[in-house]
Every structure is written in structure tokens, then in C-alpha cells.
Amino acid sequence: MHIRKEEIKDRAQVLQVIHDAFGQWDECYLVKQLYMDNDVLFGLVAEEEGTILGHILFSTMEITSPHLQIQTASLAPLSVLPAHQGKGIGSQLMERGIQTCRNNEDLSGIIVLGHPAYYSKFGFTSTSTENLDAPFKGNEFMGLEFRKNIFPTDGNVIYAKAFGL
Numbered sequence: 001m002h003i004r005k006e007e008i009k010d011r012a013q014v015l016q017v018i019h020d021a022f023g024q025w026d027e028c029y030l031v032k033q034l035y036m037d038n039d040v041l042f043g044l045v046a047e048e049e050g051t052i053l054g055h056i057l058f059s060t061m062e063i064t065s066p067h068l069q070i071q072t073a074s075l076a077p078l079s080v081l082p083a084h085q086g087k088g089i090g091s092q093l094m095e096r097g098i099q100t101c102r103n104n105e106d107l108s109g110i111i112v113l114g115h116p117a118y119y120s121k122f123g124f125t126s127t128s129t130e131n132l133d134a135p136f137k138g139n140e141f142m143g144l145e146f147r148k149n150i151f152p153t154d155g156n157v158i159y160a161k162a163f164g165l
């Protein structure tokens with residue numbers, strides 16, 4: 001199994017993986033719209049012998065305040081085929097995805113809405129996002145700051161249009 005950048009030729013298989021992981025099409029519609037709007041930063045796939053077993057997507061996000069405007073990545077969705085879950089594929093996609101974002105000097109961090117027990121393993125905290133003005137609150141709304149306290153405390157979180165927020 002190896003992790004590589006998602007390519008256009010992967011799209012149909014990727015959408016199937018997302019559908020099978022979530023058991024519904026909602027996340028697939030989101031991904032298609034993000035691509036149509038040109039709001040995807042990058043996607044990664046976990047591939048084994050030509051079969052895609054997992055996928056992760058990062059899209060554009062801004063945090064704006066009167067003093068500062070920063071670019072961050074919105075992590076969504078993360079999907080692993082049910083038969084291949086629990087084998088570390090999701091973790092490998094997370095680690096490579098985080099590293100790729102860190103290597104992009106335009107990005108100040110990553111925001112995710114998801115299971116706290118899962119994402120906290122990769123350094124995401126809800127304390128980093130608790131002062132942000134965002135469509136979400138609570139312990140599932142988490143951030144990973146690439147520099148300490150880089151998220152402006154009075155920042156307004158702006159998701160890509162496809163999220164409909």
C-alpha cells in the first residue's frame with residue numbers, strides 16, 4: 001500500500017470509497033462541488049495494486065480578523081473502505097496530509113470537524129479553535145496550528161462555498 005497525490009483519473013474510484021466509508025452520497029456531492037469550484041488544495045489516495053482503499057481531501061479555508069488574514073486547510077472528508085479500516089490506512093493518510101500542508105508555507109494550520117478521539121492523536125485540539133467565530137463549536141471542532149497561537153483569537157472562519165455554511 002502506498003500513499004500518493006489524487007489524480008483526475010482516480011475520481012470515480014475515490015467517490016466510491018467515500019460513499020462506502022460513509023454509507024451515503026452527501027460527502028461525495030461535497031467533494032465534487034469543491035473540485036468544480038476549484039477550492040481543493042489537494043487530495044491523497046492510499047492505493048494497493050491499483051485499488052484505492054482510502055482517501056483524504058484538503059480544501060481552502062480562510063481565517064480573517066481585523067488585524068490578520070490567514071490561509072488554512074479544511075480537512076474533509078477522510079475515508080477508508082470498511083473492509084480495510086483499523087489497519088493504519090487512515091493514520092498514514094493523516095500523517096502524509098499534515099506533512100504536505102506543513103510544507104506549504106502559505107498555510108498556517110488545519111481545521112477539522114470530526115471525532116475528537118481520532119484527530120487528537122494527530123495533534124488537533126478544540127482549544128485552538130474555541131475563540132474563533134465559526135459555524136461550529138464544541139469538542140468536535142478542532143484545529144492544528146503550525147505555529148503556536150497563529151489562529152487569531154477574534155478570527156472569523158470562512159469555509160469554501162461548497163460547504164454551504
Ligand SMILES: CC(C)(COP(=O)(O)OP(=O)(O)OC[C@H]1O[C@@H](n2cnc3c(N)ncnc32)[C@H](O)[C@@H]1OP(=O)(O)O)[C@@H](O)C(=O)NCCC(=O)NCCS
Pocket residue numbers: 021022077078079080081084085086087088089090091092113114115117118
Ligand atoms: C475514521 C476512519 C477514516 C479511520 O480510518 P482507519 O484506517 O480505520 O484508521 P486507523 O487504522 O489509522 O486507526 C484506527 C484507530 O482509529 C480509531 N477510530 C476509527 N474510527 C473512529 C471514530 N469514529 N472515533 C474514534 N476513533 C476511531 C480506531 O478505534 C483505532 O484506534 P486504535 O488505533 O487505538 O486501535 C475510518 O474508520 C472511516 O473511513 N470511517 C468512516 C468515515 C468517517 O467517519 N470518516 C471520518 C469523518 S470525521
